[in-house]
Amino acid sequence: MSLLSSALKRINPSATIAISNKARELKASGRDIIALSAGEPDFDTPENIKEAAIAAIRRGETKYTAVDGMPELKAAICRKFKRENGLDYKPSQVTVGTGGKQVLFNALVATVDAGDEVLIPTPFWVSYPDIVQFCGGTPVSVPTTIEDNFKLRPETLEAAITPKTKWLIFNSPSNPSGAAYSFDELKALTDVLLRHPQVWILTDDMYEHLVYDDFKFVTPAQVEPKLYDRTLTMNGVSKAYCMTGWRIGYAAGPEALIKAMGTLQSQSTSNPSSIAQWAALEALDGPQDFIAENNKSFKERRDLVVSMLNQAKGLQCPKPEGAFYVFPSCAGTIGKKTETGQVIATDEDFAGALLEAEGVAVVHGSAFGLGPAFRISYATSTKDLEEACRRIQRFCGSLT
Numbered sequence: 001m002s003l004l005s006s007a008l009k010r011i012n013p014s015a016t017i018a019i020s021n022k023a024r025e026l027k028a029s030g031r032d033i034i035a036l037s038a039g040e041p042d043f044d045t046p047e048n049i050k051e052a053a054i055a056a057i058r059r060g061e062t063k064y065t066a067v068d069g070m071p072e073l074k075a076a077i078c079r080k081f082k083r084e085n086g087l088d089y090k091p092s093q094v095t096v097g098t099g100g101k102q103v104l105f106n107a108l109v110a111t112v113d114a115g116d117e118v119l120i121p122t123p124f125w126v127s128y129p130d131i132v133q134f135c136g137g138t139p140v141s142v143p144t145t146i147e148d149n150f151k152l153r154p155e156t157l158e159a160a161i162t163p164k165t166k167w168l169i170f171n172s173p174s175n176p177s178g179a180a181y182s183f184d185e186l187k188a189l190t191d192v193l194l195r196h197p198q199v200w201i202l203t204d205d206m207y208e209h210l211v212y213d214d215f216k217f218v219t220p221a222q223v224e225p226k227l228y229d230r231t232l233t234m235n236g237v238s239k240a241y242c243m244t245g246w247r248i249g250y251a252a253g254p255e256a257l258i259k260a261m262g263t264l265q266s267q268s269t270s271n272p273s274s275i276a277q278w279a280a281l282e283a284l285d286g287p288q289d290f291i292a293e294n295n296k297s298f299k300e301r302r303d304l305v306v307s308m309l310n311q312a313k314g315l316q317c318p319k320p321e322g323a324f325y326v327f328p329s330c331a332g333t334i335g336k337k338t339e340t341g342q343v344i345a346t347d348e349d350f351a352g353a354l355l356e357a358e359g360v361a362v363v364h365g366s367a368f369g370l371g372p373a374f375r376i377s378y379a380t381s382t383k384d385l386e387e388a389c390r391r392i393q394r395f396c397g398s399l400t
């Protein structure tokens with residue numbers, strides 16, 4: 001009898017975490033490595049948020065809280081949705097988990113049965129298909145193209161929907177492409193969804209605040225209020241508030257779904273850390289001006305990276321609206337040879353050979369369901385980004 005369950009056998013370790021670990025190991029062994037693989041801001045958590053956590057510890061807020069989030073934080077989340085998204089949610093429609101990842105996991109485990117199809121536009125965040133597979137559901141990749149800046153077309157969405165479709169997972173700004181949908185672009189998709197009442201919308205708004213050049217973020221339930229009753233709007237403090245290690249994510253949606261997610265959490269992790277919840281409350285209610293400051297740096301870095309990558313032979317890099325990723329195509333390098341004679345047959349070969357030759361860690365696009373391409377996280381210093389892009393240019397130039 002096999003030790004591992006059939007559910008576990010359906011999933012793989014996260015490719016992004018695996019590559020970040022490999023880069024860390026190489027660095028520890030003394031190699032000069034620039035890792036552009038991690039999906040987290042290089043900025044520290046703001047002081048007021050840290051102080052709120054310290055104050056919570058001193059007040060003795062160190063006990064269990066309500067399983068799916070303490071009332072004070074749920075109230076702050078309701079205020080956030082009203083203030084920033086024009087969405088009305090009651091605290092009973094809000095759930096808080098240990099990071100956005102747990103919230104997504106809860107939502108899918110609570111709703112997906114064997115045979116259910118979940119639409120996932122490509123390129124996608126690596127965890128979506130694996131969580132769906134863990135549940136026994138069928139992830140259905142819905143393709144986008146670099147010509148469309150990796151944004152889903154309404155007719156492609158329409159063609160992918162079947163009677164078995166349970167969810168569309170929507171992520172804007174996107175990890176890994178950085179693509180973000182304008183009101184009109186999103187409206188074209190919600191118009192399609194209106195025609196298919198069996199489809200629920202799981203919108204992952206994790207990168208909401210990380211948008212540049214006056215881009216205006218919108219979320220499905222705001223763009224089409226008629227979808228409110230079948231939309232789960234998910235968000236978290238990890239990225240914009242530089243709190244990846246604190247592990248707080250949240251979502252709002254129909255009460256029955258929220259309750260089911262809470263039941264699942266009550267039998268797995270129980271409440272997220274009480275201290276991190278107090279910190280998240282300060283993040284949502286406290287000053288927001290540091291976000292614009294950080295975004296100024298992110299925008300400069302994005303512009304630098306896009307410009308330098310477009311000067312590398314065989315690469316093509318669109319300029320995305322948000323997040324801190326770019327997703328260049330490396331189609332022009334496929335079939336070429338490295339100086340050591342290795343043929344670049346896939347984007348995984350490209351990423352592996354780049355790490356070997358120049359010590360730059362990137363994540364291959366096929367891990368995100370769309371290749372040949374790769375993802376660069378530009379949430380690192382300008383100095384490292386410049387050097388990494390120089391090395392990528394040199395590597396691409398050396399291929400014959």
Ligand SMILES: Cc1ncc(COP(=O)(O)O)c(C=O)c1O
Binds near residue numbers: 039098101171247249
């Ligand atoms: C698109 C997207 N959704 C969700 C998450 C999960 O966030 P958290 O760290 O809060 O679990 C991430 C983190 O990388 C992400 O990129």
